[in-house]
Amino acid sequence: MTKILHRNIGTNLPKAVAGEGIYITDSEGRRYIDGSGGAAVSCLGHNHSEVLAAMKAQMARISYAHTSFFTTDIAEQLAEQLVELAPEGLDYVYLVSGGSEAVEAALKMARQHFVEVGQPQRRHIIARRQSYHGNTIGALATGGNEWRRAQFKPLLPETHHVSPCYAYRDMQTGETPEAYAERLAAELEAKVIELGDDKIMAFVAEPLVGATLGAVGPVADYFKRVREICDRYGILLILDEVMCGMGRTGTIFALEQEGIVPDLVTIAKGLGGGFQPIGAVLLSENIYRAFAEGSGLFQHGHTYIGHPIAAAAASKVIEILKRPEMMVNVVKMGDRLQAGLDAALGQSPYVGDIRGRGLFRGVEIVADKDTKQPFDAARKIHSKIKTEAMQRGLMCYPMGGTMDGKQGDHVLLAPPYIVKPEQIDLIVERLAAAITAAI
Numbered sequence: 359m360t361k362i363l364h365r366n367i368g369t370n371l372p373k374a375v376a377g378e379g380i381y382i383t384d385s386e387g388r389r390y391i392d393g394s395g396g397a398a399v400s401c402l403g404h405n406h407s408e409v410l411a412a413m414k415a416q417m418a419r420i421s422y423a424h425t426s427f428f429t430t431d432i433a434e435q436l437a438e439q440l441v442e443l444a445p446e447g448l449d450y451v452y453l454v455s456g457g458s459e460a461v462e463a464a465l466k467m468a469r470q471h472f473v474e475v476g477q478p479q480r481r482h483i484i485a486r487r488q489s490y491h492g493n494t495i496g497a498l499a500t501g502g503n504e505w506r507r508a509q510f511k512p513l514l515p516e517t518h519h520v521s522p523c524y525a526y527r528d529m530q531t532g533e534t535p536e537a538y539a540e541r542l543a544a545e546l547e548a549k550v551i552e553l554g555d556d557k558i559m560a561f562v563a564e565p566l567v568g569a570t571l572g573a574v575g576p577v578a579d580y581f582k583r584v585r586e587i588c589d590r591y592g593i594l595l596i597l598d599e600v601m602c603g604m605g606r607t608g609t610i611f612a613l614e615q616e617g618i619v620p621d622l623v624t625i626a627k628g629l630g631g632g633f634q635p636i637g638a639v640l641l642s643e644n645i646y647r648a649f650a651e652g653s654g655l656f657q658h659g660h661t662y663i664g665h666p667i668a669a670a671a672a673s674k675v676i677e678i679l680k681r682p683e684m685m686v687n688v689v690k691m692g693d694r695l696q697a698g699l700d701a702a703l704g705q706s707p708y709v710g711d712i713r714g715r716g717l718f719r720g721v722e723i724v725a726d727k728d729t730k731q732p733f734d735a736a737r738k739i740h741s742k743i744k745t746e747a748m749q750r751g752l753m754c755y756p757m758g759g760t761m762d763g764k765q766g767d768h769v770l771l772a773p774p775y776i777v778k779p780e781q782i783d784l785i786v787e788r789l790a791a792a793i794t795a796a797i
């Protein structure tokens with residue numbers, strides 16, 4: 359009998375004993391293609407020899423030094439690498455241990471920034487429905503994933519939500535993407551005015567919505583309109599790239615494709631590639647200055663921030679991600695994955711939409727393709743797909759349809775960037791078979 363409180367109690371989980379490239383092997387000798395990189399984590403696959411060597415070398419130097427006493431070469435190096443990679447305007451880095459921690463830190467940075475610059479009345483966070491920003495209390499309050507929030511609502515601080523940019527369901531017939539982006543911007547502006555135009559501290563969004571919607575990207579110009587509203591009302595823009603960042607969509611930061619620079623960016627998952635738990639917040643000079651010239655501190659901190667072994671893993675992951683062939687493969691294999699999914703599933707009466715960018719793709723399942731009506735949540739189509747896929751040696755990341763018919767079940771695919779064409783074809787074949795078997 360297990361002594362672990364697993365996520366799903368009573369399920370008979372296979373035991374992972376080895377990982378190599380895009381495969382995980384269990385204790386029965388079964389091999390699974392890691393078609394989702396866990397949850398969009400394993401960007402370089404498993405047991406990457408160069409990352410392991412970098413971690414070992416760091417362990418032999420120093421494994422831990424508390425950040426209130428010391429900095430380390432490796433943490434400094436990682437911060438420099440990140441700033442060099444980031445769009446101009448994101449000049450400083452705060453290292454944490456994961457995605458939720460990054461979001462919590464970003465929210466507190468936004469709040470402290472306004473306290474430091476003499477605008478303490480700014481306290482409201484606006485985020486979007488059908489989003490996910492993490493499971494800690496502040497991050498959960500920020501996210502709009504109703505299934506994850508429901509029972510914890512009495513504990514959550516007040517946050518405000520507007521519509522996501524979800525063209526498949528919400529763009530109206532005859533509406534252009536530009537007009538849709540304008541409509542969403544107008545909704546955001548109306549929310550700002552309703553709450554008090556000098557009372558908002560931050561707008562938070564995922565460039566591509568991952569866990570809640572399944573790789574749903576914005577229409578053209580959406581983030582430009584959002585940036586304009588934030589600028590008009592002095593609101594900080596926080597983009598959460600925990601899932602879609604670190605090369606997943608074909609550029610190191612997904613936001614590079616939107617032509618804007620936010621004030622704060624959160625990253626995690628692919629940053630450590632699963633070799634170590636690590637995340638980071640990238641912040642603008644402006645925010646840094648407010649702290650440096652104000653109280654002289656950022657009033658926050660966890661025990662493991664800037665952990666040297668995690669920093670060593672991330673530093674090597676970044677070095678590898680920067681090799682030109684990496685992003686080329688993400689785009690090429692991503693196109694192949696989309697084309698394969700379109701060919702295998704596009705005609706299915708139960709597949710409503712296949713979308714995404716790079717190696718970040720989502721398949722939305724519906725009961726009726728014409729009306730886009732989701733399956734009854736009680737049928738748990740998404741978990742059945744996961745089970746069927748595992749039986750066929752494929753890991754995919756599923757999520758149930760929620761929000762009273764406003765989204766279907768979906769499956770997220772996010773394979774490692776080292777995936778090969780024939781492996782992409784296998785992922786498509788196994789997923790198509792799993793979906794057919796599950797419905």
Ligand code: PLP
Nearest residue numbers: 456457458490491492598600601
């Ligand atoms: N933000 C986004 C966009 C995520 O997708 C996730 C996790 O899926 C998180 C934050 C939370 O990250 P973590 O699970 O590392 O705390």
